[in-house]
Amino acid sequence: MDRTVSCYDCGETYTAAERKRCDCGEPLWFDVDPDGFEWPDAGSVDDMWRYADALPVSDSAGIAPGGTPLFRANRLDDYAGCSLSLKNEGQSPTGSFKDRGSAVGIRGTIESGAEWVGTVSHGNMALSTSAYAASAGLECAVFVPADTPPERLELIARHDPHVFRVDGDYGRLYSDTLSLDVGVNFVNSDTPLRVAGQKTVAYEILEQLAPAVPDAISLPVSSGGQASAIWKALRDLARAGVIDEVPRLFLCQAAACDPIATADRNGDTEVTPVTPAETIAVSIANSEPPSGTHALTAARDTGGAVVSVSDEEIRDATDRIATRAGLSVEPSSAVAVAGVRQLCQRGALEASDDVVAILTGSGYKERYGTDVRSRTIGVDDIAGALTSVVDG
Amino acid sequence: MDRTVSCYDCGETYTAAERKRCDCGEPLWFDVDPDGFEWPDAGSVDDMWRYADALPVSDSAGIAPGGTPLFRANRLDDYAGCSLSLKNEGQSPTGSFKDRGSAVGIRGTIESGAEWVGTVSHGNMALSTSAYAASAGLECAVFVPADTPPERLELIARHDPHVFRVDGDYGRLYSDTLSLDVGVNFVNSDTPLRVAGQKTVAYEILEQLAPAVPDAISLPVSSGGQASAIWKALRDLARAGVIDEVPRLFLCQAAACDPIATADRNGDTEVTPVTPAETIAVSIANSEPPSGTHALTAARDTGGAVVSVSDEEIRDATDRIATRAGLSVEPSSAVAVAGVRQLCQRGALEASDDVVAILTGSGYKERYGTDVRSRTIGVDDIAGALTSVVDG
Known part of the structure; x- marks a missing residue:
C-alpha cells in the first residue's frame, strides 16, 4: 500500500495509504509500469489474478473473479446494427x-x-x-x-x-x-x-480478442468508476504497445437519470447532479456520480460518447438479450446493448463495426415482471397439446 | 446422431437416433474412444467445448458452459472435516x-x-x-x-x-x-x-487438479443423470490412462426425499419410489429418479455411498458456504457440503482426504428467508454508528 496513486486530471501524485481522492476533487488511480506489461500467455483467461503484475496487490486464494466469457452474439447483430460481442460479467461469483x-x-x-x-x-x-x-x-x-x-x-x-x-x-x-x-x-x-480491479475486464476483452482490437466498447455508467477503470486499462495497453489503437468508449445511462449524458450533450466539461426520475435500471441510477467528470473525459478522449436510453429501449434490449442470446441480464446491463442500437441507428457506429457490450450483472437477483404465457394440461394430454403448438 | 449409445447395465447398444433408454429400462449413454482422449492442453479451462472430441456433437457458437472455477475452500475445512475444494457450477450462464x-x-x-x-x-x-x-x-x-x-x-x-x-x-x-x-x-x-454434456464437469475437475486426483467427489443427486455422467467421465479417464484411481463418488439427498439413499441403506440393488415430504432442497426432490439405480451403482462401484441430510443440516451448510466461502448457493447445492460433513463425522471420510464438492446452482434464483440484521441511521451518524460496532 506504499504504491503511488495519481490524478488523471491534474497529474498530482500521492501514496495509496494517504489518499483516495485528489486535492482537486477528482478520483485517483494506481499507475502501471508500461515495460512490465505483457499478456501472461496467449489465449485463455482463467481468472483475473493472471494480471496480478498490473495490480497493486498480490493474488489471493478463495473465490476469484474474472475469466468471464466473451462471445459473438450473431443473433443480435440485426437488432444492434453492427457486429456485436457480449462480455458476460453476470457469470462472476456474485453475479456482477x-x-x-x-x-x-x-x-x-x-x-x-x-x-x-x-x-x-x-x-x-x-x-x-x-x-x-x-x-x-x-x-x-x-x-x-x-x-x-x-x-x-x-x-x-x-x-x-x-x-x-x-x-x-x-x-x-x-x-x-x-x-x-x-x-x-x-x-x-x-x-x-x-478501480484497479475493475480494469481487468478490459485486459480480458483485449486478450480474448487478440490480435483483433474491437472498434468500440459499450457499457453502462453509474458512478463512473468502471468507465474510468476501462479507460485506464486501455491506456495501460496502448502505452505498453500491446494495442495500437484504443477502442472508442460508449457509456450508457437510463434517460431518467443521466447526468453524464446530459453534460456530454450540453458540451459541458464537468458533470453536475440531476434530479432523478424512476427507472427500471435501478443499479445505475446515480444522480450525482463521483467519477462523472472522469467518465465524461474517458468517452470524449477515446472518440466515444455518453448515450441516454429510455426505459422502453432498456426493456426491449433486456428481452432481446434473453430471447436471442440466451442470457438473463439485469435491465441496468441491457442499457449497454440499447445504447449500441441507438448509436447504430443514428450513424455514430456502423454496421461493419466490431462492438463489445459489457453485460455487467446477472438478471437472477431481481424479478421484472416478464409475462408468463403458459397453459395447464393433464398428463394424458401432452402429445395432443404439444402437437397443436408444433404444427400450429 | 448415428453414434452408438450403450447400456451401462446389460451392455446392449443402439444408435443414438433410435433410442433414449435401453430395453431393460435403464438409461443409455454415449461411448468415448479411450485412445482419442487426452487433455486438450495443460492447465486452463475455458469452456466445455475444449472436450468436443469426447462429445457426440460438434462445438457451437454463442453462450457456452464450462470453465467454472474450482478452488480450495480453506475456511470451510474445519466445518467439513477434511480438505475441501468447491466446484462452482452456479457461475454457468444460467446459474446451474x-x-x-x-x-x-x-x-x-x-x-x-x-x-x-x-x-x-x-x-x-x-x-x-x-x-x-x-x-x-x-x-x-x-x-x-x-x-x-x-x-x-x-x-x-x-x-x-x-x-x-x-x-x-x-x-x-x-x-x-x-x-x-x-x-x-x-x-x-x-x-x-x-448425460454426455454433464460429463464435462468431471473432466474439468480432474484437469484443474491435475496431476493430483481428489480422493472423493460429493454432489447432490436427484434424477441420477449427473451422477451417471460423472461416473462415466471418470471411467473414460481411467480407461484412457489419464487417471490411475477413480475418486469415490458420494451422492447426497435431502432426507425428506431420499429414494436412492434409502436403497443404499437397505442394501437394495434397485431404487424404488418413496413418498416425499417437504424440503428446502426443492431442486433435488425427485421421489422416483429415472437414473436412481444407475446412480446407486455409481456410488457403490467407486467405493462411495449415498447420504441423506436433514433440512437443518442443509440450512446450516448453505449458511456456512455464504459466510466462510463467500458464495450464495441454492440449498439443493449445499447438500453436497452437508453430506461431506456428515461423512467425516461418521468416519467414512478422513481429515486428510481431498474432497471436491460440486455446487450445482446459484442461490440468486430464490429467496430463502435469511434474517436481515440491520440498523437505520441518519447520514450525520455514520462515524458514531460504525465506531460502535468496530470497537464493540
Missing part, C-alpha cells in the same frame, strides 16, 4: 462486474493491516464486498440507502455483514465514508483499489 | 450445472435436423434448456409440474419457450415425453445427449 474490484479491495485491505472493509452501495457492490470479505475472514460494514428493498438486503445478509440503512443524501454518504478514520477501509465504487 | 447438458442437447437437436427441443423439469433444467434454445434459434417446449411457483416460471419465460404446466404424475410425464413422436427432441435429465 463488482467482484473484480471487491477482490482487489479486500486483498488491499488485508495487506494494509485493517480488519474491516466498508462500502456504500445500492446493491451489487454491497453484495460483492460482503461476499469477498466473508471469504477472506474480514469484518464488513455496508451502508445502503434506507429505502433499499428487503429482497436485495436478503441477498447481502447471507454473507453476514454489518448493514447500515442510511437516511439522507447518498452523495454525501459516499464522500463522508472516504474520510472516516475509524479503522475501516472503504472500497467505494471509484476508490483506487476498486 | 444443467447448462452443460443443455448445450450438447441443443447442438445434438440441431444436428439431428429437428427444430424443436423439449424438456421436463421443476426449474433449473427448464430455464437452461429455454436459454440455450433461444441462443440457437430453436423452438422450445418445457413441461413443468402444474404447481411450479410463478417466480420460477418468470425466469423461464424470459427466454420465451412454450410452457406447459402439467397436472398428474411427474414420473409418467418424464417417461412419456421420451417416446413422443411429434418432432420434438426431448433432452430430459438422464437422456444420452444431456
Whole structure:
C-alpha cells in the first residue's frame, strides 16, 4: 500500500495509504509500469489474478473473479446494427462486474493491516464486498440507502455483514465514508483499489480478442468508476504497445437519470447532479456520480460518447438479450446493448463495426415482471397439446 | 446422431437416433474412444467445448458452459472435516450445472435436423434448456409440474419457450415425453445427449487438479443423470490412462426425499419410489429418479455411498458456504457440503482426504428467508454508528 496513486486530471501524485481522492476533487488511480506489461500467455483467461503484475496487490486464494466469457452474439447483430460481442460479467461469483474490484479491495485491505472493509452501495457492490470479505475472514460494514428493498438486503445478509440503512443524501454518504478514520477501509465504487480491479475486464476483452482490437466498447455508467477503470486499462495497453489503437468508449445511462449524458450533450466539461426520475435500471441510477467528470473525459478522449436510453429501449434490449442470446441480464446491463442500437441507428457506429457490450450483472437477483404465457394440461394430454403448438 | 449409445447395465447398444433408454429400462449413454482422449492442453479451462472430441456433437457458437472455477475452500475445512475444494457450477450462464447438458442437447437437436427441443423439469433444467434454445434459434417446449411457483416460471419465460404446466404424475410425464413422436427432441435429465454434456464437469475437475486426483467427489443427486455422467467421465479417464484411481463418488439427498439413499441403506440393488415430504432442497426432490439405480451403482462401484441430510443440516451448510466461502448457493447445492460433513463425522471420510464438492446452482434464483440484521441511521451518524460496532 506504499504504491503511488495519481490524478488523471491534474497529474498530482500521492501514496495509496494517504489518499483516495485528489486535492482537486477528482478520483485517483494506481499507475502501471508500461515495460512490465505483457499478456501472461496467449489465449485463455482463467481468472483475473493472471494480471496480478498490473495490480497493486498480490493474488489471493478463495473465490476469484474474472475469466468471464466473451462471445459473438450473431443473433443480435440485426437488432444492434453492427457486429456485436457480449462480455458476460453476470457469470462472476456474485453475479456482477463488482467482484473484480471487491477482490482487489479486500486483498488491499488485508495487506494494509485493517480488519474491516466498508462500502456504500445500492446493491451489487454491497453484495460483492460482503461476499469477498466473508471469504477472506474480514469484518464488513455496508451502508445502503434506507429505502433499499428487503429482497436485495436478503441477498447481502447471507454473507453476514454489518448493514447500515442510511437516511439522507447518498452523495454525501459516499464522500463522508472516504474520510472516516475509524479503522475501516472503504472500497467505494471509484476508490483506487476498486478501480484497479475493475480494469481487468478490459485486459480480458483485449486478450480474448487478440490480435483483433474491437472498434468500440459499450457499457453502462453509474458512478463512473468502471468507465474510468476501462479507460485506464486501455491506456495501460496502448502505452505498453500491446494495442495500437484504443477502442472508442460508449457509456450508457437510463434517460431518467443521466447526468453524464446530459453534460456530454450540453458540451459541458464537468458533470453536475440531476434530479432523478424512476427507472427500471435501478443499479445505475446515480444522480450525482463521483467519477462523472472522469467518465465524461474517458468517452470524449477515446472518440466515444455518453448515450441516454429510455426505459422502453432498456426493456426491449433486456428481452432481446434473453430471447436471442440466451442470457438473463439485469435491465441496468441491457442499457449497454440499447445504447449500441441507438448509436447504430443514428450513424455514430456502423454496421461493419466490431462492438463489445459489457453485460455487467446477472438478471437472477431481481424479478421484472416478464409475462408468463403458459397453459395447464393433464398428463394424458401432452402429445395432443404439444402437437397443436408444433404444427400450429 | 448415428453414434452408438450403450447400456451401462446389460451392455446392449443402439444408435443414438433410435433410442433414449435401453430395453431393460435403464438409461443409455454415449461411448468415448479411450485412445482419442487426452487433455486438450495443460492447465486452463475455458469452456466445455475444449472436450468436443469426447462429445457426440460438434462445438457451437454463442453462450457456452464450462470453465467454472474450482478452488480450495480453506475456511470451510474445519466445518467439513477434511480438505475441501468447491466446484462452482452456479457461475454457468444460467446459474446451474444443467447448462452443460443443455448445450450438447441443443447442438445434438440441431444436428439431428429437428427444430424443436423439449424438456421436463421443476426449474433449473427448464430455464437452461429455454436459454440455450433461444441462443440457437430453436423452438422450445418445457413441461413443468402444474404447481411450479410463478417466480420460477418468470425466469423461464424470459427466454420465451412454450410452457406447459402439467397436472398428474411427474414420473409418467418424464417417461412419456421420451417416446413422443411429434418432432420434438426431448433432452430430459438422464437422456444420452444431456448425460454426455454433464460429463464435462468431471473432466474439468480432474484437469484443474491435475496431476493430483481428489480422493472423493460429493454432489447432490436427484434424477441420477449427473451422477451417471460423472461416473462415466471418470471411467473414460481411467480407461484412457489419464487417471490411475477413480475418486469415490458420494451422492447426497435431502432426507425428506431420499429414494436412492434409502436403497443404499437397505442394501437394495434397485431404487424404488418413496413418498416425499417437504424440503428446502426443492431442486433435488425427485421421489422416483429415472437414473436412481444407475446412480446407486455409481456410488457403490467407486467405493462411495449415498447420504441423506436433514433440512437443518442443509440450512446450516448453505449458511456456512455464504459466510466462510463467500458464495450464495441454492440449498439443493449445499447438500453436497452437508453430506461431506456428515461423512467425516461418521468416519467414512478422513481429515486428510481431498474432497471436491460440486455446487450445482446459484442461490440468486430464490429467496430463502435469511434474517436481515440491520440498523437505520441518519447520514450525520455514520462515524458514531460504525465506531460502535468496530470497537464493540
